[in-house]
Amino acid sequence: MPLYRRPNGFDLPFASEITPQEIFESRRSFIKQIAIGAAGAGSLLQWTGGEAWAQTGDGQKLAAKANPAYVVTDKATSFKDATTYNNFYEFGTDKSDPAENAGSLKTRPWTIAIEGEVKKPLTLDIDSLLKLAPMEERIYRLRCVEGWSMVIPWIGYSLSALIKKVEPTSNARYVEFTTLADNRQMPGLRAPVLEWPYVEGLRMDEAMHPLALLSFGMYGQVLPNQSGAPVRMVLPWKYGFKSAKSIVKIRFLKDQPRTAWNIAAAREYGFYSNVNPDVDHPRWSQATERRIGEDGFFTKKRKTLMFNGYNEVASLYSGMDLKKYF
Amino acid sequence: MFNPTPRQFKVIRALLFVSALLPALRLLVAGFTGGLGANPIEFITRSSGDWTLYFLCIALAVTPLRRLSGWNWLIKLRRMLGLFAFFYASLHFTTFLWFDHFFDLGEMFKDVVKRPFITVGFIAFVLLLPLALTSTNGMIRRLGGKRWQWLHRSVYAVALLGILHFWWMRAGKHNFEKPILFGTIIAGLLLVRVYFAWRNRSAGVSQARAKVQKRQVTPTPT
Numbered sequence: 001m002p003l004y005r006r007p008n009g010f011d012l013p014f015a016s017e018i019t020p021q022e023i024f025e026s027r028r029s030f031i032k033q034i035a036i037g038a039a040g041a042g043s044l045l046q047w048t049g050g051e052a053w054a055q056t057g058d059g060q061k062l063a064a065k066a067n068p069a070y071v072v073t074d075k076a077t078s079f080k081d082a083t084t085y086n087n088f089y090e091f092g093t094d095k096s097d098p099a100e101n102a103g104s105l106k107t108r109p110w111t112i113a114i115e116g117e118v119k120k121p122l123t124l125d126i127d128s129l130l131k132l133a134p135m136e137e138r139i140y141r142l143r144c145v146e147g148w149s150m151v152i153p154w155i156g157y158s159l160s161a162l163i164k165k166v167e168p169t170s171n172a173r174y175v176e177f178t179t180l181a182d183n184r185q186m187p188g189l190r191a192p193v194l195e196w197p198y199v200e201g202l203r204m205d206e207a208m209h210p211l212a213l214l215s216f217g218m219y220g221q222v223l224p225n226q227s228g229a230p231v232r233m234v235l236p237w238k239y240g241f242k243s244a245k246s247i248v249k250i251r252f253l254k255d256q257p258r259t260a261w262n263i264a265a266a267r268e269y270g271f272y273s274n275v276n277p278d279v280d281h282p283r284w285s286q287a288t289e290r291r292i293g294e295d296g297f298f299t300k301k302r303k304t305l306m307f308n309g310y311n312e313v314a315s316l317y318s319g320m321d322l323k324k325y326f
Numbered sequence: 327m328f329n330p331t332p333r334q335f336k337v338i339r340a341l342l343f344v345s346a347l348l349p350a351l352r353l354l355v356a357g358f359t360g361g362l363g364a365n366p367i368e369f370i371t372r373s374s375g376d377w378t379l380y381f382l383c384i385a386l387a388v389t390p391l392r393r394l395s396g397w398n399w400l401i402k403l404r405r406m407l408g409l410f411a412f413f414y415a416s417l418h419f420t421t422f423l424w425f426d427h428f429f430d431l432g433e434m435f436k437d438v439v440k441r442p443f444i445t446v447g448f449i450a451f452v453l454l455l456p457l458a459l460t461s462t463n464g465m466i467r468r469l470g471g472k473r474w475q476w477l478h479r480s481v482y483a484v485a486l487l488g489i490l491h492f493w494w495m496r497a498g499k500h501n502f503e504k505p506i507l508f509g510t511i512i513a514g515l516l517l518v519r520v521y522f523a524w525r526n527r528s529a530g531v532s533q534a535r536a537k538v539q540k541r542q543v544t545p546t547p548t
Contacts, residue, residue, distance in 0.1 A: 080364075081364040084363070084364060085363065085364035085365060093499060093501045095363075095364075095365075096363070148365055148368075191501075191503075192500070193499060193500045193501055194500065264500055265497075265500075280440075282441070283441050283443055283444075283494070283495070284437075284441065285437070290365070290367070292364045292365055293364060297366065297367060297425055300428055301426075
């Protein structure tokens with residue numbers, strides 16, 4: 001673990017700093033060659049790109065093409081940390097609970113009902129969802145409201161691809177996501193931690209933003225159950241809890257939906273919940289964060305970036321007081 | 327009734343000391359072998375906080391246990407148990423000061439003042455300091471038994487503040503299972519004391535009454 005982490009100049013992903021695809025890919029194959037050379041050096045295989053991610057877990061592979069527009073140079077979190085340190089209260093409130101308890105989740109057959117203010121309400125099964133648009137691998141930073149962060153290579157496509165398919169009417173101003181709530185599969189539902197089912201929501205323009213990812217996989221394989229299998233949202237500029245897991249229903253609405261955490265504690269969790277170092281949680285500062293697996297004991301916590309560093313979403317909120325609409 | 331010989335007592339005390347150190351040793355070993363999970367600092371903070379509360383409960387259980395069992399020798403273990411509560415509280419506080427704030431006292435105090443759950447935990451820790459400092463025989467003598475006992479009753483406040491700290495920490499997640507458990511145990515241990523005090527007082531009153539009655543019936547020598 002590093003005693004001191006030198007600022008590497010890559011924390012702010014400006015478009016000009018994104019590695020061109022050919023260099024990025026040649027770098028990957030270079031590292032891959034090294035990794036193959038150092039046979040048995042399992043940990044190196046984690047950094048060898050798309051297909052090799054699969055070797056870190058034993059899940060079913062999910063093919064995807066890396067999207068060079070969404071790559072961060074931060075070191076990716078290890079598969080083990082990313083899949084054993086999870087908040088998924090339907091499987092228990094301890095971070096180790098989801099990995100232990102989510103085995104009972106049946107991810108097939110699975111359908112998502114898409115309804116509300118749309119011209120073409122649909123119920124799609126997981127196979128048609130997987131085929132709806134080309135799969136991309138995108139490496140995103142993830143910032144949890146609790147003050148820790150990870151870097152995860154997700155697989156999926158922009159939610160907008162699905163939204164275009166169902167043709168929302170002009171009444172559709174918000175999108176609501178509902179998570180599965182099945183007592184037989186989810187032991188955490190017995191605890192009254194939140195109002196079940198878990199509900200999250202976005203404004204329409206947020207949902208249409210290309211960053212908003214409908215995700216089916218991570219690390220080159222299908223999502224592990226504890227990570228929100230078989231289909232979840234990933235919204236890298238918002239705190240992690242905004243990204244609903246194991247989605248069963250998507251509804252388009254005229255009015256702002258009530259969301260699970262906002263119902264539980266409105267003072268602590270706003271509807272927007274954009275990553276914002278200037279708006280503290282009532283019980284802790286949001287100015288800094290700890291990168292899981294990378295920032296060791298003696299590394300100072302790193303500064304949290306506005307919108308988690310995804311400044312391309314800033315225009316969505318121009319003119320809005322983000323302290324009031326936190 | 328079990329009453330250990332001095333030698334047996336020494337063995338009991340040594341065993342208790344070693345077992346009280348086990349949680350800390352476990353953290354140390356796990357720290358070196360990568361066994362603290364994905365967020366080691368959070369693990370240490372939570373574990374040390376939990377063990378502070380465990381030892382507060384255990385130390386507070388000594389008096390009721392002693393009264394119920396008649397094992398008066400238990401009292402001689404109480405100081406060590408109390409000091410272990412302080413030890414784990416110090417570990418908890420140091421983790422906060424070091425790994426959360428990197429010894430930036432200004433930032434730390436901002437946190438303490440701004441966030442009630444930290445305020446409460448900090449006050450509890452500060453209240454523990456004089457108790458730890460006056461835990462020696464010399465200090466007991468210097469303060470005098472009565473005053474020492476009065477001072478050390480602030481551990482009741484520490485326990486209640488500790489529960490409140492834990493409760494507020496969990497409030498955001500509506501996850502009160504453990505705070506309720508700890509709270510119930512602490513409340514029970516304090517209520518037992520209230521009951522003992524009440525019985526003592528009423529016993530005292532009836533004794534005094536008996537004395538008065540006795541005086542009345544006893545003819546005074548003239």
